Structures are given as structure tokens and as C-alpha cells.
Amino acid sequence: MRELLVISGKGGTGKTSIVGSFAALANSTVLVDCDVDAANLHLLLNPKIKEKHEFYGLKKAEINEQKCISCGLCEELCHFGAVKNGSINQYLCEGCGFCFHACPENAIMLKDNVSGEWFISDTCYGPMVHAKLGIAEDNSGKLVAEIRKKARNIAQDENINLIITDGPPGIGCPVISALSGIDLALIVTEPTLSGIHDLKRVVELTRHFGVETAVCINKYDLDEDNTNTIENYCQEEDIMIVGKIIFDPAMTRAMMKGRPVIESPELAISKQINIMYNKLYSKLIS
Amino acid sequence: MKIAVSAQGQDLNDPVNQRFGRCEYFVIYDQTNDSIQALANPGGNSSGGAGIKTAQTLANNNVDIVLVGNIGPNAVETLNAANIDIYTGIQGTVKDSLELYKKGKLPKIEKPNVSSHHGLK
Amino acid sequence: MIISVASGKGGTGKTTVATSMALSVKKITPLTFLDCDVEEPNAHIFLNPVISETERVKTVIPEVDEKKCTHCGKCSELCAFNALAVLDTITLVFGELCHACGSCWYFCPENAITQKEKEIGIIEMGRVRDINFIHGKLNIGEAMSPPLIKAVKDKISPQETVIIDAPPGTSCPVISSVKDTDFCVLVTEPTAFGLNDLMLSVGMLREMNIPCGVIINRAGIGDDRVINYCKAEHIPVLMEIPLHKKIASLYARGIPVVDGMPEYIEQFQSVYHTIERVIRS
Numbered sequence: 304m305r306e307l308l309v310i311s312g313k314g315g316t317g318k319t320s321i322v323g324s325f326a327a328l329a330n331s332t333v334l335v336d337c338d339v340d341a342a343n344l345h346l347l348l349n350p351k352i353k354e355k356h357e358f359y360g361l362k363k364a365e366i367n368e369q370k371c372i373s374c375g376l377c378e379e380l381c382h383f384g385a386v387k388n389g390s391i392n393q394y395l396c397e398g399c400g401f402c403f404h405a406c407p408e409n410a411i412m413l414k415d416n417v418s419g420e421w422f423i424s425d426t427c428y429g430p431m432v433h434a435k436l437g438i439a440e441d442n443s444g445k446l447v448a449e450i451r452k453k454a455r456n457i458a459q460d461e462n463i464n465l466i467i468t469d470g471p472p473g474i475g476c477p478v479i480s481a482l483s484g485i486d487l488a489l490i491v492t493e494p495t496l497s498g499i500h501d502l503k504r505v506v507e508l509t510r511h512f513g514v515e516t517a518v519c520i521n522k523y524d525l526d527e528d529n530t531n532t533i534e535n536y537c538q539e540e541d542i543m544i545v546g547k548i549i550f551d552p553a554m555t556r557a558m559m560k561g562r563p564v565i566e567s568p569e570l571a572i573s574k575q576i577n578i579m580y581n582k583l584y585s586k587l588i589s
Numbered sequence: 590m591k592i593a594v595s596a597q598g599q600d601l602n603d604p605v606n607q608r609f610g611r612c613e614y615f616v617i618y619d620q621t622n623d624s625i626q627a628l629a630n631p632g633g634n635s636s637g638g639a640g641i642k643t644a645q646t647l648a649n650n651n652v653d654i655v656l657v658g659n660i661g662p663n664a665v666e667t668l669n670a671a672n673i674d675i676y677t678g679i680q681g682t683v684k685d686s687l688e689l690y691k692k693g694k695l696p697k698i699e700k701p702n703v704s705s706h707h708g709l710k
Numbered sequence: 711m712i713i714s715v716a717s718g719k720g721g722t723g724k725t726t727v728a729t730s731m732a733l734s735v736k737k738i739t740p741l742t743f744l745d746c747d748v749e750e751p752n753a754h755i756f757l758n759p760v761i762s763e764t765e766r767v768k769t770v771i772p773e774v775d776e777k778k779c780t781h782c783g784k785c786s787e788l789c790a791f792n793a794l795a796v797l798d799t800i801t802l803v804f805g806e807l808c809h810a811c812g813s814c815w816y817f818c819p820e821n822a823i824t825q826k827e828k829e830i831g832i833i834e835m836g837r838v839r840d841i842n843f844i845h846g847k848l849n850i851g852e853a854m855s856p857p858l859i860k861a862v863k864d865k866i867s868p869q870e871t872v873i874i875d876a877p878p879g880t881s882c883p884v885i886s887s888v889k890d891t892d893f894c895v896l897v898t899e900p901t902a903f904g905l906n907d908l909m910l911s912v913g914m915l916r917e918m919n920i921p922c923g924v925i926i927n928r929a930g931i932g933d934d935r936v937i938n939y940c941k942a943e944h945i946p947v948l949m950e951i952p953l954h955k956k957i958a959s960l961y962a963r964g965i966p967v968v969d970g971m972p973e974y975i976e977q978f979q980s981v982y983h984t985i986e987r988v989i990r991s
Contacts, residue, residue, distance in 0.1 A: 313750075314878055315721010319903065340879045341718055341907045361636050361790060382812050394885065394917075399790045399811030438880045438914045445636055448611055472720045472878070473749065483659065484607060496964040497725070497752050504750075526962040555931045559902055638792025638807045645786060645795045663804055671797045 304458050305587045308337075308485040308514075310470035310478060311492065312501030317521040318491045320554050321576060322469040323347035324565035326428040328580045333461075334426065335454045335468040336433040337447045337481040339419065344469045347563055350424030350431045358434065358446050360418030361398030364391050370410035377402035377411060394439050421450050423457070430457050444480035447471070451481070465587070474501075474508050482512050487587050489545065491519045494529035502533065506540065517543045517586070519579060522550035545586075546579030548572060590620040592654045592690065593647055594683045599627035601684040607658030610639030616683045617652060640664030647673060656686050656695060665700065675699070712868065713985055714891040714920075716876040716884060717898060718907025723927035723951070724897045726961055728875040729756040730968040731895075734978035736841050739871045745845035746859050746887035747877040748831060755964045759843035761836035767846070767861045769854070770825040771805040772814045778822035785814035785823060806852060831858040833865065856886040863887075880914045888915070893985045894922045895948065900932035905939060912943065921988055923948040925981070946988070948981045 309325070311318040322344060326334050336344040364385075366377070371389060378386040381402060385395035391402075393416075403411045421434035432454045436443050454466050468485075471477040482488065488509045492502040502518070509516040518537050523530045530547070537544050551572040557564035565573045595612035597604045606612035615628045628650060632643030640660065644667035647655060654674045668675055676695040679686035689695050715728040725747075732743045745753040772785070772794065779801050786796040793807040794814060805828050815823040831848040846862040848855050855877075863886075866872050876887035876894075888894050894915050898908040908924065915922045924940050929950040940947050951957065951967075951974075960970040968974050 313721060314719055340881055341910060343719075343903045343906060346902045346906060380812065380816070382810055397809055397811065399809055399813060400788065401811050401813040401816070404788060404813060404817065436881075438910070438917060439882060439885050443881065495962040496755055500752070500755070501750065525958055529962055552931060555901055559932050561902060632792075635792050638804060641795050641802075641804060641807070642792045645792075645797075648795075648797050663807075667795045667797070667802060670795070670800050670802055 312505035314472040323563035332465040334431040339434045339436045348426040354423040358419040362413040443477040447480040494526040517545040519546040523547040605679040609660040712872045712891040714874040714888040718911040720878040742842040744874045748846035748848040759836040759838035763835040768827040773826035774801045859886040928953040
């Protein structure tokens with residue numbers, strides 16, 4: 304089983320649109336959306352949800368008013384300012400359990416906290432695992448680990464040998480969780496100063512993990528100087544550029560229709576994505 | 590000597606798990622009486638610091654040697670402090686990996702082979 | 711008056727809007743600009759401030775006195791974040807996992823744990839073209855950005871006029887950045903992805919009781935879904951920035967839009983006046 308992860312460092316580079324097209328190009332694949340904060344892949348692949356599961360984060364504290372004698376100790380101890388006037392603000396509570404352990408009346412409970420949901424779905428291109436983390440919830444790294452594990456189980460059960468994952472943005476913990484054990488990471492970047500800045504940071508990260516890395520320059524014709532800078536950087540760093548994709552509003556139009564752009568195979572942009580996919584696939588199976 | 594293998598299941602024939610901190614079980618082989626025991630890994634449910642919690646659990650269970658796939662710096666630091674030897678490169682089933690270890694085919698490591706997942710936010 | 715600029719999705723032009731708005735508003739009133747995207751601070755690329763002051767931001771972590779520690783294991787049992795490991799002869803502290811909740815030093819039966827300071831990042835302060843510029847930079851490998859964001863925000867007072875560039879998303883760093891601001895400008899694009907993520911942000915701001923308005927960037931690339939959503943939800947659309955090759959090119963080269971296209975100054979100023987009216991009403 305081989306796993307391809309598509310990441311970008313910076314948001315808005317076209318990562319999800321490219322993953323959507325890869326899904327359509329793959330003969331048989333399990334799809335994963337690891338951007339659990341703001342998932343988008345479902346908007347392209349229209350999954351039919353088959354299973355829905357709750358995801359539990361750190362437990363959060365709650366005061367039992369019957370037992371509470373209003374001594375104020377919890378309010379005094381809480382380092383996060385989460386306790387005010389005998390009640391606990393669920394957004395500020397970090398679930399450390401200090402008040403729970405300290406309360407002289409045992410009036411504080413630690414309650415399971417549903418911090419998100421994850422789904423197993425069917426798309427016309429194969430099974431898909433995706434998730435939605437609640438607002439202000441931590442633990443996205445753990446949720447990423449959980450849905451990736453589910454995807455591997457499905458791939459094993461259904462004898463599918465490829466997993467394509469849409470990664471989270473940034474270089475933080477969810478990305479690290481998405482990277483572990485990946486066979487090939489594709490970084491989608493764009494020719495802007497911010498894009499270059501973030502590309503370098505994310506390359507450092509994939510290197511750190513020893514994950515083989517390839518780069519795609521999306522909208523490369525928007526700024527040729529910056530595209531050259533990226534090409535030179537990749538050459539110096541010995542990173543393969545597997546694709547350069549032109550800026551074409553057809554990509555956005557396809558997204559608005561909720562379809563991958565590759566479904567119009569005659570477009571130049573589709574041909575470029577197709578060639579890139581074939582390069583990646585042969586790299587993956589070699 | 591107690592040898593723990595990070596595994597997906599509780600049995601010698603279950604596949605190994607390449608992830609240390611978030612593996613489901615450790616299958617523990619006790620050389621002194623040739624017995625097998627499974628230990629559920631509480632570290633896997635942690636929001637962060639899974640590797641530390643897992644290493645602490647192995648230390649509490651008096652494990653001497655652990656066979657792993659990928660392991661991060663926090664886990665290595667904890668295992669080193671607990672004097673638990675780490676061998677990497679497990680593959681196949683728990684049984685396969687124990688065989689590889691006995692044949693001296695698994696390299697011993699003193700440093701992490703993946704970077705920290707710390708914080709897992 | 712404190713205005714935050716946020717977006718559900720990355721890459722919508724949040725920093726473009728925040729920096730151009732700052733350069734327009736400073737002509738009306740003295741202004742402080744805060745970059746709270748401490749993991750990926752980008753505003754300095756556009757504004758090029760002269761940094762005159764640097765401050766280290768610290769948090770506290772436990773320090774174990776091995777002379778007093780009996781390795782009873784209490785601290786490690788209590789720690790919800792697995793920041794402590796207690797072994798036979800030593801107790802290890804993993805500072806980057808610590809949330810500084812205080813449990814371990816409060817409960818240690820031997821009083822063997824004290825608080826030690828640890829640096830998590832820096833704040834840089836300076837000036838650029840009459841604007842007070844402040845940003846935070848999280849140390850690489852550090853996971854806890856909210857304490858640094860809070861330290862950056864402690865530099866301002868509610869009496870000042872402040873524009874805050876917030877990180878994207880709806881998780882804790884964003885909450886820390888937009889918390890206690892008077893108004894939040896949400897930057898989005900008129901696409902299916904933009905709308906999806908805008909709805910998440912609006913949900914977050916409603917829970918926090920912060921009024922918001924929307925700036926639609928790259929208007930024309932999609933359709934009316936975002937505008938219709940804003941109408942239905944009574945969210946003011948403050949401005950539409952069309953998809954323009956010149957804007958994209960300025961952005962690519964790290965030049966603020968209003969520097970390359972001064973005709974936008976007035977528009978950003980009128981956005982500011984609209985926000986003023988909303989807050990005072």
C-alpha cells in the first residue's frame with residue numbers, strides 16, 4: 304500500500320483542486336481529507352456519508368451546583384481564567400483537571416467532550432474518510448491520526464493499494480501527524496513571496512521526517528520571476544518539480560460546479576495535471 | 590528479560606504497528622518463562638505526549654527491551670532514562686519481528702528516527 | 711477601537727487586506743498594527759517595518775528538585791498533557807507539552823516542584839510610515855501559540871485604534887487573536903471553498919459575540935453564493951476587490967495594494983468608517 308500526501312504550507316494554493324483531480328485519475332484509491340479544521344475536498348467529490356462517528360478530545364471540567372459550596376478555590380487556581388462566578392467557560396477550559404483534583408467538595412467533574420466528527424463516505428472515485436473538528440477544539444493531530452488509520456484499514460479490507468490524502472495547511476502539529484509514514488509528499492506552491500517563504504518551511508519539515516518530496520508550481524505563469532526563484536531553489540535543494548500548472552479560471556469554475564477540473568480532459572490545465580499524476584504514480588510504485 | 594513489540598493486536602501473529610506512541614498494544618515476550626502477554630497502550634488515547642505516556646507505561650511494567658518502527662525524541666528520552674533498550678526496523682507480524690531480533694537483524698538505536706510530534710494540537 | 715482581520719481559509723488575501731487597510735486608515739487616525747499570525751507572520755513582508763525593540767516572551771514550566779523527589783509518580787498521573795515522566799531514578803519534564811496549568815507544583819507531596827521560566831517566542835516592535843508595528847514570532851518547534859498571542863495583544867490598549875492580522879482557521883490561535891476585538895473583518899473569495907470556510911468563521915464569531923463584516927476578494931472568479939449568504943445572514947459586505955492581474959502581481963512581489971493602486975485608499979477608508987458606525991450603533 305502506498306500513500307501520497309498533498310500539502311502546501313500556505314493556504315489557497317490549489318491543493319484541494321489538485322487532489323480532486325488525482326482522485327478522478329486514480330484507478331482505485333482511498334481518499335482522505337486531513338484538513339480537519341476547514342475541510343474542502345467533500346465540495347468537489349460529493350461524498351455520500353455511510354458512517355458518522357464522534358471524536359472525543361480532552362475532557363472538560365464542569366461544576367456540579369448541588370455539591371458546590373462556592374469556596375472559590377477553583378476560580379483562584381485556574382491558570383486559564385476559565386472559572387467565573389461558579390461556572391466554567393468551555394472555550395477557555397483546557398481540560399488540565401487542576402480544579403477537578405483540587406475541589407474539596409468533589410463538586411467538579413471531568414466530562415467527555417465531543418470535539419468533532421468523522422465520516423466514512425462513498426464517492427464516485429472510491430471510498431473517502433473525512434472529518435470536521437468543532438470550533439476552538441484542540442487535538443486536530445489526534446483526529447488526523449485517527450482518520451488516516453481508518454483509511455489504511457479500508458484500503459486493506461478492500462484491497463486498494465493507493466491512498467491519496469489532502470493535507471492540512473501550515474507546518475504545525477496536524478501536518479506533522481499527516482506526514483508520518485507517508486511514501487511521497489507533493490507540495491503545491493504558487494509563485495508569490497509568501498508562497499516561496501512557506502514552501503521553504505514545509506520542505507524543511509518533510510526533510511525532517513525523511514519523506515520523499517516533490518513540488519508542483521500552481522499558476523506558474525502569474526509571476527515568472529518568482530517561478531524562476533522556485534525552480535532554482537528546487538534545483539539547489541535537489542527536489543523534483545513534477546508539474547507546472549497554468550493559471551486557468553476553468554479550475555475555479557469546475558470547483559464552483561463541485562467537480563474536479565480533470566473531468567474536462569481537453570483543457571491544457573487537465574493535461575498538465577494528468578502528466579503530473581502519472582509522474583507521481585510511477586515514482587510511488589517504483 | 591521482557592521484550593515488548595509495538596503491535597496492532599494482542600497476539601504473536603498480529604501485525605506490528607510502525608507507530609510507537611499510538612500503537613494499540615504491546616505484545617510482551619518474557620524470556621525467563623517463555624510466556625506472552627499483551628498490554629493495551631494507554632498512550633494512544635493521549636491528545637499529546639503519546640510517546641512519553643507509552644514509554645512510562647513500559648517502564649511501569651518493567652520492560653527491558655522494546656522493538657519499534659518509528660519513534661520520536663520524547664519517547665526515546667524517556668526510554669533511555671528508564672534503561673529500556675530500543676531496537677528498530679520491525680516488520681510483518683510480532684513473531685517475525687521477534688525472530689529478526691533474535692537473529693540480530695534489528696539495529697539498536699539511541700536516538701529518535703523521526704522527529705517529535707509534540708503537542709499534537 | 712480594535713479591528714481584527716481573519717479568514718476561515720488560508721490564501722484569501724487576509725494579509726493583503728489588513729496591510730492595505732492599515733496604510734489607508736493611518737491617514738485618518740494614529741494606528742497600531744498587530745500581526746498575531748505568530749506561526750507564519752507575513753505582514754512584515756508587505757510593510758517592511760524598522761524594528762526598534764525586541765522582547766522575549768516566557769511561560770513557566772515545572773522544575774523538579776531531584777533531592778526532594780521521591781519518584782512517587784503523582785505529578786505524571788495528574789498531568790493531562792503527559793509533560794512529565796517519572797522513572798525509578800529520575801523525573802523528566804517535557805516543557806513544550808506543558809500548558810502551565812499548575813497542577814504538578816500544587817499537588818507535589820514533597821514540594822519538590824517549582825516553576826521555571828521558558829522562552830516561547832519573541833515580540834518585535836517598531837514603526838513604519840507613522841504606524842506602530844508589533845508582531846510575535848513563535849520559536850520553531852513550539853506548539854503553544856496562544857500565550858504568545860496574548861502577550862502581543864497585551865501591548866495595546868482598548869483606547870487605541872488597532873488593526874490585528876489574525877491567523878486563518880477557527881482553532882485556538884484564531885480565538886486568542888480575535889477575542890476582545892470590537893469588530894472582525896472576514897476576508898473570503900466568492901467560491902464554494904470560500905463560502906464553506908466563511909460559514910465556519912461566522913459560526914465562531916457568533917459564539918464569541920463579535921460583530922463581523924465581509925470583504926470579498928477576487929470578486930468575479932465565482933458566483934453570488936457568498937453575497938447571497940451574507941444577505942440572508944444580515945452580514946454587511948464591506949468591499950469587493952475584483953480579480954485583477956495587477957493586484958495579483960503586487961501581491962506576488964510583496965507590495966501592498968494601496969501602494970501600487972492608490973485609488974483603493976478611499977475604499978479602505980470607507981470600510982473603516984462603516985465599521986466605526988457599526989461599533990457605535
